[in-house]
Amino acid sequence: MAVYTDITEDDLKRFLDQYDVGELTSYKGIAEGVENSNFLLHTTRDPLILTLYEKRVEKSDLPFFLGLMQHLAAGGLSCPLPLPRKDGALLGELSKRPAALISFLEGMWLRKPEAKHCREVGQALAELHLAGDGFPLTRPNALSLDGWTLLWEKSADRVDEVETGLQDEISSELEFLSAHWPKDLPAGVIHADLFQDNVFFLGDELSGLIDFYFACNDLLAYDVSICLNAWCFEKDGAYNITKGMALLEGYRAVRPLSDEEMAALPVLARGSALRFFLTRLYDWLTTPAGAMVVKKDPLEYLHKLRFHRQIASVAEYGISS
Numbered sequence: 001m002a003v004y005t006d007i008t009e010d011d012l013k014r015f016l017d018q019y020d021v022g023e024l025t026s027y028k029g030i031a032e033g034v035e036n037s038n039f040l041l042h043t044t045r046d047p048l049i050l051t052l053y054e055k056r057v058e059k060s061d062l063p064f065f066l067g068l069m070q071h072l073a074a075g076g077l078s079c080p081l082p083l084p085r086k087d088g089a090l091l092g093e094l095s096k097r098p099a100a101l102i103s104f105l106e107g108m109w110l111r112k113p114e115a116k117h118c119r120e121v122g123q124a125l126a127e128l129h130l131a132g133d134g135f136p137l138t139r140p141n142a143l144s145l146d147g148w149t150l151l152w153e154k155s156a157d158r159v160d161e162v163e164t165g166l167q168d169e170i171s172s173e174l175e176f177l178s179a180h181w182p183k184d185l186p187a188g189v190i191h192a193d194l195f196q197d198n199v200f201f202l203g204d205e206l207s208g209l210i211d212f213y214f215a216c217n218d219l220l221a222y223d224v225s226i227c228l229n230a231w232c233f234e235k236d237g238a239y240n241i242t243k244g245m246a247l248l249e250g251y252r253a254v255r256p257l258s259d260e261e262m263a264a265l266p267v268l269a270r271g272s273a274l275r276f277f278l279t280r281l282y283d284w285l286t287t288p289a290g291a292m293v294v295k296k297d298p299l300e301y302l303h304k305l306r307f308h309r310q311i312a313s314v315a316e317y318g319i320s321s
């Protein structure tokens, strides 16, 4: 459960006094998520989500994240909206953390997505990429090559606690990616964490996207590779080409991928697999034993990385020309 910071009812009521959201009737910590502390609030009006921003979120990035949700929603994407306080500010403070109230999005995330859901995710990702156009703020991806190197430097000494013999493999992978990372592909605003728990469905219909706290400017096809990794592998580690095909077709129906973007997918997917391996590894090694958060398995992403390394043709992802 990701509640790193406790709140008291009195503090919460004082915080809510700054908003025009009705009276608090109940609140509870949300038993999901990894990065921030989230609470579901019920009031005499609409339900709300309260987020307290934690370690990996820089306060200076919050205007980008909150402004982006407003921009995307205005562009027709279904995503939560930050609520302004009575003084107009989108951000306040609670329990010594930057804190925001955002609208509650109806829906549930899918534990067992099928190919038809992957198609919708591909479509929604492309819609997000198009809707991001014209957003005036920028945020470089802090979790790209330089960020991976920093994370690796902090974890390399203890990587054997996860699997022995990984030092050389990960170091060589970083070298390979530094040498081969594409530079001239279309770029824009990306979600950068569009995993299953960040996509809500009502029945079989995608109802919206949440959790924009890794969003940044980067290669659009890199975001596609993140989704291939997150949505198209089975629990036993096998890549599901039917899901891959559906996700890519859904995406390309809204925003075509150029030949260069498609050819770059194996390298991009190696990069995105390494990115999630490294954050999970760092968290695995540093999260205190009693923390109320479910630690995610870094090895899942090591296996995905190895899969992408042996891709001979992008047809193996399910790309039909």
Ligand SMILES: Nc1ncnc2c1ncn2[C@@H]1O[C@H](COP(=O)(O)OP(=O)(O)O)[C@@H](O)[C@H]1O
Residues within 6 Å of the ligand: 002, 030, 032, 033, 034, 035, 036, 037, 038, 049, 080, 102, 103, 104, 105, 106, 197, 198, 210, 211, 212, 213
């Ligand atoms: N706007 C929202 N509407 C409904 N539920 C939400 C909303 N934002 C977050 N949640 C709930 O909180 C959980 C954690 O949110 P998330 O943003 O993924 O947290 P974290 O950034 O800590 O990973 C989600 O899985 C969902 O259950």
Ligand SMILES: N[C@@H](CCOP(=O)(O)O)C(=O)O
Residues within 6 Å of the ligand: 032, 033, 034, 035, 193, 195, 197, 198, 211, 276, 279, 280, 296
């Ligand atoms: N999606 C990441 C972890 C970030 O969690 P989220 O709750 O913000 O989606 C991973 O799986 O490693």
